[in-house]
Amino acid sequence: MRLRRTESNQGNGRLAAMLPAVMALLLPGFAWASVVVNPYADVDWAAFEQHRANLHTHTTQSDGEGDPDVVIDTYHQLGYTILALTDHNRCTYPWQNWGRDPDALGMLAIAGNEPSRHHHLNSFFIAYETASTVFEQTVEEIAAAGGLAHINHPGRYWNLTGGEVPADALAGYVNWLNTYDILLGIEVINSFNRYPHDRVLWDALLSEMMPDRPVWGFSNDDMHALILAGLSYNVFLLPALTEADVREAMLKGQFYFCYIRTFNAADAPNTPTITAIDHDAGAGIIAISAVSSGAPLPDEDYQWISDGNVVHIGPVLNYRTTPGIGRYVRAELIGTGGTTFTNPFGFGGNGILRVDISPPAAADEGARWLVQGEPTWRESGEEIELPPGEYAVMFRPISGWLAPDPITVQVFSDLTTVVGEAEGAVYVFAPGHRLPAAGWGVRTALAIIIALCAGAWALRGGKCAPRRQ
Incomplete structure (x- = not known):
């Protein structure tokens, strides 16, 4: 003190x-x-690089339609620089086993796996496979091996009741997240937004757990069919494209995420790209700048959300004077092709x-x-x-x-x-x-x-x- x-x-x-x-x-x-949680506090927007990532990807090594080399080439052609192949219960790594060198492609390969004999999750940064059928055991094994993880498509396992997450489902996720630090967050967007109620879950978790336990949001293709590649992605904000920097950014929530609503990967330029997030602690202001379709995003296309409700429209939020703000706020930016999400800011x-x-x-x-x-x-x-x-x-x-x-x-x-x-x-x-x-x-x-x-x-x-x- x-x-x-x-x-x-x-x-x-x-x-x-x-x-x-x-x-x-x-x-x-x-x-x-x-503000006691600001995932973008350490970002130098003028100097940092923005890297598109897919962290949930399948190949013919499990139930995907493309061989690993074909999948890697597909994402490389789409402009991705970070890719985790996460076959079910299998670590498809290193890429050299399938004739691809990430350094030669200008990409970062993240070792991954989707343990699937229980509620699905992804492991990252470790060459990990397991026969575990118990979620908690799997997470403990990932932690012991030095890996990180996120919870996959939670909305697959329950439905909304009266527009809300069932109490037992919410309590289960809160317990997992409070118990295991390596569970960094949840897939808010899976594939082409197959489970839109995962956004309801995310807000419920943030309302319950922020600011003490941030829950980062992720957006991934969960790609099985090549035609669906490039629709949902994360954008990491990095000083350099290294595994250490990606890992640190993942821990800190130093990324934003997007999904393309038109189901056309060519609409990525029409999905907002964030160019700056500024925080003025003295004035109590958070300001976002973004471009979409080659022009600044219109003011009316910025939405600020707290406790699941839109509390403000516009690129600049005064969190001291705006009514309806709880322990967190996050932003959604609406482009003509897709939607971009920030990770949450937490209030003490x-x-x-x-x-x-x-x-x-x-x-x-x-x-x-x-x-x-x-x-x-x-x-x-x-x-x-x-x-x-x-x-x-x-x-x-x-x-x-x-x-x-x-x-x-x-x-x-x-x-x-x-x-x-x-x-x-x-x-x-x-x-x-x-x-x-x-x-x-x-x-x-x-x-x-x-x-x-x-x-x-x-x-x-x-x-x-x-x-x-």
Whole structure:
């Protein structure tokens, strides 16, 4: 936890004495939402490469119609640079066994498998085969071998009930995802969007699990017939085309995914390509830029979704002022040929702030603390629930004691921040110290605001708010 003392001006003790009444009259409370999950935070959009990937692919080594070399050539011709051959219960790898060199093709071959003797999933980055018939055992084997995995086409195994995911199905996926870190997410799009209710499941999982446990979304062809190649894909954002970079991006959700609604792989240019995602934490804004059909995507074709509902239309989202946003938000970009999906952004839950005043004698004689924007003085040891963010803690002056200077504290999602003696919450015994008489008037109240805004606080948008570091 990070705590920093603010610099104070002489007389701030008297300012603090007037603070509750002044703040209640002149300053509205502010809401502070904080992004704690941003899968694109490390992307340099000007320098990173965008690589199209299919992570669910079948050949004649299981039930696909194309030999491995034919399948590889098909995706190479479609412009893919990342490909995992994931035959049922078989690892079709390395490509050289079928006369194809990924380096010569400018592609990255990912070792994969689709264990299929239970709920299907894909393993990645390991030459893995198993006879396991138990999902949990298979995942544990993949983890032990150093692999990663995602859950395949979950919508195959259940149907919506009243428009919602059955409670037992949702609970099962939540349990798997919470138990196994290597399960990175689910196929939201399988083949030509065969299971559209998987999007309902994804939103239900995100509503339940974000931001503590992100669930990344994937889109794959699950290709068995060559005619259906190139309809559903992921776009990885990478500094370079290496297995290490792809693995890291997969772990971080550093990719977006697409499907072509027209069932024509030639419509990929008419499916939005994201060119930038910018986050302004101070303003509470996420902005997306994309192109489709050779032109910027129209503003009305950006949709922001939270808790399964569209909460905003347009490329720029203010997540602090937009109603209906829960613990996450994701975007869908609608092109004339296809739809592009971002991975979710997660918002932190509230944290707890507790201030322990010392020495106890000062607390016994009326020493109290408050958070800016609140009219209530609080006792030593009292806790308050706050959204994540930076706050100014002020201390009430009392006769016979010198009050501590204001302290700037950082409140974190789902954690308790404790401010105590080490952070400066200490009154100093001063028998000759007496409080001035009351009755300063409105002009003095305004002077308080100006002084505070010049010190521990700052003016933003005409309002007084905590100064951010």
